[in-house]
Amino acid sequence: MPQEPEVILVVDDDPDILRVVEVNLRLHGYQVLLAKSGGEALAMLEVQRPHLALVDLMMPGMDGLELTRRLRADPMVTALPIIMLTAKALVSDKVAGLAAGADDYIVKPFDTSELLARVRATLRRNQEAREVSPLTGLPGNTRIQREIADRLRARSEFAVCYVDIDRFKSVNDAYGFARGDQFIGALARSLRRATIAAGLPPAFLGHIGGDDFVVVCSPDQLRPVTEKAVGDFEIAADELYDPIDAGRGYLELYDRQGRLHQVNIVTLSIGVALSSSRGYQHPSEVSEVASEMKAVAKKHPGNWVSVDQRSKHLGLPAQRTAGQETASPQELGP
Template sequence: MADVILVADDDPDILRFVELNLRLEGYEVLTAVDGEEALAVAHDRVPSLVILDVMMPKLDGYQVCQRLRTDGRTSGVCIIMLTAKSMSADKVLGLTAGADDYISKPFDPMELVARVKTTLRRTREMRSVSPLTGLPGNVQIEAEMQRRVADGETFAVLWLDLDNFKAFNDRYGFIRGDSAINYLATVLREATTDDQFIGHIGGDDFVVLTSADDCETLSQAIVARFDKDVKDLYDPEDATRGTVVVTDRLGRELEYPLLSVSIGAATNEHHPVKDYRELVEVATEMKSFSKKRPGSVYAIDRRGNAEDGA
């Protein structure tokens, strides 16, 4: 489905010029000739991106931009400001109002199209990034796995999560729970190299993509790095005791081990796959196998034979 772009400009020649060039690139284009109409069109059908002329009747581009940003229905749309002005102060006003980019007239249509594509791509990438860890989210994770399968790469999928995380949250609260998630993210960053991919699925779930050859070595490194400093997340008495005590809904005091990491891994080294979800399914099963053992554990599936370690 083509992205919908709203172009708002009171100059009919520029409006037609921009509309034509965007349609040639395959975009669906909506138009408006003043600020009020731009808001009405955007509310009627929320676009992927809005191109706003700064100087328009009724409401200028800055006002429209601000209203789009403060309306929950349109707060996430991409916005590019279009103006004849080239002063830095005008650009600052547009960016302060919430614009993603700024183009000064006269402009090259190729530049306009390039900026539209770049803004849309950058925004999608940012939306896919975990706000907590800054790691790629599900959209980029899926795209990266699909790419590797399509390119015929031999690779491994490591599926990870924390053990005893609920007990940690119950004991220390969600803010420190977020710190534990960030700790695992830091461990993964330190254990991996630039050619390995890390993604944050959500909560305490992560994925790492690596070569089949590096799968076990990386799993060992993650386990070792995680266990090395995990006690720093705890209050001294809990760290010394090696457990946390949590009171359940019935008033009973229950004791839980410290956080550990469970890893399940699958590779297409000996079993080529057409769909990345086949690897994810096996990796998830192997993670469940890991979680049955105490402490930080990894389990790797190769031709149906599990290799595990702690």
């Protein structure tokens, strides 16, 4: 399906400026909404959701600064990217626009090529920001799916690893969500170090959310990435537990009936889907198999890697568990 054009709202009381900007934006594939005042723009935003706004600084009644402040105060459009159009080149006016919440500014009269370049750059930055996990700074699910789709189109062999922390809820229950976020951050750093150490071609690391991560790498990078990530995270997790809990290797938690339970410390379950195992047509198919393999890995004690059996044997090494036992990666039958 063709991608829907991005919508740009242009707010300016000068009809000549509106016409020039509209023509150039439409020529480059954008859909354009026009407003001649701040009030008209606010009314338009009640029913329209543009991707970016070009706002004139000097307008009668509600000027661009006031309009920008109102947009930033509205939860529905607070993240709308705004480029301020100003006839004043004074630093104080530029600073005022940025302080009000504008993302960028351009001075009139402007070259249309510069305007288009700033529009593209601002839209790109905004899209990238929307796709990033606020906790880890890693690409989110939209970017993950695009990475898998790109690899499918390239027809190169790859592995998708779905990584999850076992018994993560016990950490939140025992220590609170702030400590839980530290465990998630530790896993993100461990996976980052592992993917960087794997060398070229560069492996991709994304954060679905919570304690779920995805690594996309070449099949021969699967062993070093998983081995290093597991070992690195074990060390980091031990340091995040209270010393008494880390020393005995388990948490003591009370259930709702007041009964005391011993819960083992966290480990990792990793499910792996390989491009060579099936004739994948869509990224969601790859994700489903990796998720299925992760569920299988969770049935086994300790750190565990489960690889779809309908793939060639990779000779993955045993992974060390927190209890110093070993567990070979499980490969499923059909």
